[in-house]
Amino acid sequence: MSGTDKKSHEYRDRRVAEMRKEEQQRQSGYREQALKLFPHVCGRCSREFEGQKIRELTVHHVDHNHDNNPPDGSNWQLLCLYCHDHEHSRGIQEQRDEESPTRQDESDLGPLPLRRSQQTTQTPVKTRFTAGI
Numbered sequence: 001m002s003g004t005d006k007k008s009h010e011y012r013d014r015r016v017a018e019m020r021k022e023e024q025q026r027q028s029g030y031r032e033q034a035l036k037l038f039p040h041v042c043g044r045c046s047r048e049f050e051g052q053k054i055r056e057l058t059v060h061h062v063d064h065n066h067d068n069n070p071p072d073g074s075n076w077q078l079l080c081l082y083c084h085d086h087e088h089s090r091g092i093q094e095q096r097d098e099e100s101p102t103r104q105d106e107s108d109l110g111p112l113p114l115r116r117s118q119q120t121t122q123t124p125v126k127t128r129f130t131a132g133i
Helices: 003-028 030-037 051-056 081-099
Strands: 057-061 076-080
Touching: 030 057, 030 076, 051 057, 057 081, 076 081
Parallel strands: none
Antiparallel strands: 057 076
């Protein structure tokens, strides 16, 4: 074996050892643990993930505490990127609803204003032609 071949083998062996160590570190993270524990399916929309698409699966902490990572995964739920975003925006909306006064508590204020989507305003339609011509 020549000196060049020996160096390339040593480099390859070192690189393989580094890659194995990096992989072990990655697997020790909660995402890798969750991917091993649970099927690669979004817990909300039931979309299945394979291959490169697995990167679109995220780990949602059910109690929203990212330090609560039990080894059995009981605080984790695999969600796709879209459902994870929706889950957090839903939680923000629920929190806002809880913090705002309710109709029973504020009954003397009268009716609550309508949301823009609930308002029934009609805008006149402009046409090029007038009736009767």
